[in-house]
Amino acid sequence: MERDLLRAVIDPIILSLVAERPLHGYQIVKEVNDRSNGVFRFKEGTLYPCLHRLEAAGWIEGRWEVADTGRTRRYYEITKKGRKVLNEEAGQWKALSTAVNALLLSHV
């Protein structure tokens, strides 16, 4: 997995996941790596700063919770603003991937 490709889609990926249901950081790492069949391999040094960035932008919102195990976790939910951004970025992604597919089709 190339870092540039990851960088390009990390925001909508995370927004999309926490739009389904609240997730905490460690869970997101596992979730993404599992559900992408190994295409993505998120690192924690990537995810946590990214979560903070998205929260600072007002696209997600975190709250601390104590699990049954007694461990504290920070769960993130998408905001109204975040949903708007997700839709925009998803649309952008569609336009881009269409354009790229057209250009690369003969080589795939």
Place this chain on the structure above:
Amino acid sequence: MERDLLRAVIDPIILSLVAERPLHGYQIVKEVNDRSNGVFRFKEGTLYPCLHRLEAAGWIEGRWEVADTGRTRRYYEITKKGRKVLNEEAGQWKALSTAVNALLLSHV
């Protein structure tokens, strides 16, 4: 067009174009911007360093030519190594776009 998305696909795009036929830099800028229906808006400050990078990597090869107009241009062709890289990156792109589409589908 977001810069991260561009960064992610600029290499295979250029390789793909010069794999079709030799092109010079200024021509590539126009070609990409036209053929992508405005999705891409390459800047020269982006392209020329990129061409140098790809040539340094041995993926493309440039040669100076004098046009009928008398203007000198540097035409780039893809190398054997470049074709290999293009195929790899095109495959990577396919795997990634499939994964992303699956994750974002409900939002597109």
Place this chain on the structure above:
DNA sequence: TTGCCATACCTCGCCTCGCGAGGTATTATG
């Protein structure tokens, strides 16, 4: 009890690279 692994959070610094801005020179147009 003592390790050790998994969970769960975090930061720091390196490195890469798009691109805005700026530069040079030539040819075509009006």
Place this chain on the structure above:
DNA sequence: CATAATACCTCGCGAGGCGAGGTATGGCAA
């Protein structure tokens, strides 16, 4: 003669992935 288009180039800023490192807790096995 001035302006636009062609055609090449560089510099410096800023953003962000990630390798590496750190802290703390829970659970399990020896």
